[in-house]
Amino acid sequence: METIHRDYADRNVQFFYIYKALAHPETNGYITPYTLEERLLHVREAERTLGSAIPWICDTMENDLKHGLGDAPNSEFVIDPDGKVVRRRGWSNPAELRRDLEELVGPVERPTRVEDLQLRREPPPKVAASGVVPRLTVPGRMSPVLVTPVESTSEGEGKIPFYVKLRAEADENLLRQGAGKLYLGFHLDPLYHVHWNNLVAPVKFSIEPVEGLELTPAQGEGPQVEAPADLDPREFLIEVTGASQQPLTIKVDYFACNDEEGWCKPVSQLYTVRLQRDRDGGSVQARNRGGNRPGGPNRPGNPPRPGAGPPQGQPLADGVQRVMGVVGRFDAAQGLLVVRTRMGAEQEVRLADDALVIVDGRRATLNDLQPGQRVLLGLEPAEEGQPRRALRIMARSM
Amino acid sequence: MSRHLLVCGMLWSQLAVAAWGQPPAAPSSPSPREQVAQGFERGAPAIGATLPDIAAYDARGETLRLSTLRGKYTVLVFGCLT
Numbered sequence: 001m002e003t004i005h006r007d008y009a010d011r012n013v014q015f016f017y018i019y020k021a022l023a024h025p026e027t028n029g030y031i032t033p034y035t036l037e038e039r040l041l042h043v044r045e046a047e048r049t050l051g052s053a054i055p056w057i058c059d060t061m062e063n064d065l066k067h068g069l070g071d072a073p074n075s076e077f078v079i080d081p082d083g084k085v086v087r088r089r090g091w092s093n094p095a096e097l098r099r100d101l102e103e104l105v106g107p108v109e110r111p112t113r114v115e116d117l118q119l120r121r122e123p124p125p126k127v128a129a130s131g132v133v134p135r136l137t138v139p140g141r142m143s144p145v146l147v148t149p150v151e152s153t154s155e156g157e158g159k160i161p162f163y164v165k166l167r168a169e170a171d172e173n174l175l176r177q178g179a180g181k182l183y184l185g186f187h188l189d190p191l192y193h194v195h196w197n198n199l200v201a202p203v204k205f206s207i208e209p210v211e212g213l214e215l216t217p218a219q220g221e222g223p224q225v226e227a228p229a230d231l232d233p234r235e236f237l238i239e240v241t242g243a244s245q246q247p248l249t250i251k252v253d254y255f256a257c258n259d260e261e262g263w264c265k266p267v268s269q270l271y272t273v274r275l276q277r278d279r280d281g282g283s284v285q286a287r288n289r290g291g292n293r294p295g296g297p298n299r300p301g302n303p304p305r306p307g308a309g310p311p312q313g314q315p316l317a318d319g320v321q322r323v324m325g326v327v328g329r330f331d332a333a334q335g336l337l338v339v340r341t342r343m344g345a346e347q348e349v350r351l352a353d354d355a356l357v358i359v360d361g362r363r364a365t366l367n368d369l370q371p372g373q374r375v376l377l378g379l380e381p382a383e384e385g386q387p388r389r390a391l392r393i394m395a396r397s398m
Numbered sequence: 399m400s401r402h403l404l405v406c407g408m409l410w411s412q413l414a415v416a417a418w419g420q421p422p423a424a425p426s427s428p429s430p431r432e433q434v435a436q437g438f439e440r441g442a443p444a445i446g447a448t449l450p451d452i453a454a455y456d457a458r459g460e461t462l463r464l465s466t467l468r469g470k471y472t473v474l475v476f477g478c479l480t
Contacts, residue, residue: 013471027480058455068452070442079472090438
């Protein structure tokens with residue numbers, strides 16, 4: 001497509017990608033946006049990761065373009081200058097498109113090849129490890145159902161973005177007969193660069209009782225995870241019996257952290273779920289394989305797999321190194337901290353005066369650090385011969 | 399008598415198959431890709447039709463109507479991150 005654009009853009013042909021509802025949520029960690037602003041973030045992410053010169057049109061949140069132009073995930077149209085459809089196909093085919101334009105506009109003397117473009121593709125954001133929490137095995141065929149985000153708040157802050165997105169799916173029995181299985185997946189939105197904080201209480205959800213419906217379980221919490229931070233979804237399978245047209249109201253509480261912006265906060269969200277098929281919900285590929293999954297097919301989208309953060313001890317994009325371990329010795333006067341890593345080694349770090357300190361999920365000071373606490377440090381790039389300085393410290397009492 | 403009827407029934411069914419061929423197999427459901435293709439054929443604007451003047455947004459979030467794309471040949475391709 002990019003080669004065709006290069007050849008015909010200056011021959012009175014304009015090209016647009018139309019950004020639509022995700023065909024395969026969860027692939028490479030991307031999850032369905034809730035608002036136009038978030039869908040526009042997706043457009044910017046597509047621009048960034050694909051390195052494309054073709055501009056994007058963004059579909060409405062009601063998916064008017066998708067519905068009005070045939071509801072296919074990768075369809076293609078050629079429109080003449082009078083606004084008439086002169087070519088259309090359900091699946092984009094660059095070879096056929098080039099032939100169309102040769103016929104309509106004229107051939108190009110020396111067509112551009114893909115290798116001529118030197119497209120620079122950027123990987124998606126990486127903020128923590130993935131493949132830490134095993135994926136849920138979902139039985140049989142499940143279909144997405146309608147989810148409405150209601151509210152996302154944090155203590156003392158009021159409304160905040162939906163850092164976590166709920167994906168809900170129902171099996172055919174539940175959709176047709178009112179009794180079956182409901183999947184709830186709480187997924188971190190990678191565009192907000194947040195990760196779970198596993199040093200505090202795990203994710204908790206609850207579903208408000210609905211007359212006539214029995215939900216098992218009606219509440220639950222995610223697993224205790226040894227790694228201090230990860231990106232994996234927290235998933236639950238609910239058995240639903242009974243009959244009711246009432247939507248389900250679901251509350252979720254979790255703790256999210258953004259290392260780049262230097263914050264951790266408790267978040268509370270509310271959703272409603274209607275047990276009706278969501279025609280724009282897309283389909284999840286290869287959920288049950290769990291762990292790190294390959295990216296999807298090479299259409300406009302599907303950059304390389306994100307989120308599989310670097311192993312411990314390797315730097316993140318800006319040179320900040322992440323170290324996990326247990327507090328061994330701490331000398332507040334000297335500003336020195338000795339951490340025993342999981343490999344049994346001792347690492348001495350200096351503490352920045354303005355280091356961000358979180359202990360048991362709350363903002364704290366250096367004086368709140370205690371030997372024996374589990375700790376995750378963010379260290380600045382090393383200077384030769386000097387202990388590294390910790391810029392961020394997250395600790396949990398055992 | 400019942401054994402006689404059973405034999406006749408079997409002979410009759412064999413004659414029927416010989417006369418009219420095998421009964422038609424139950425139709426299989428279209429694959430997801432086929433369903434998408436069928437839906438597109440039914441729902442997309444036909445060749446020669448005017449592109450519907452649907453309002454959407456440009457990459458900055460400004461309203462953009464499809465009718466404003468006239469004046470040039472336009473290629474539209476649907477896609478997303480995944």
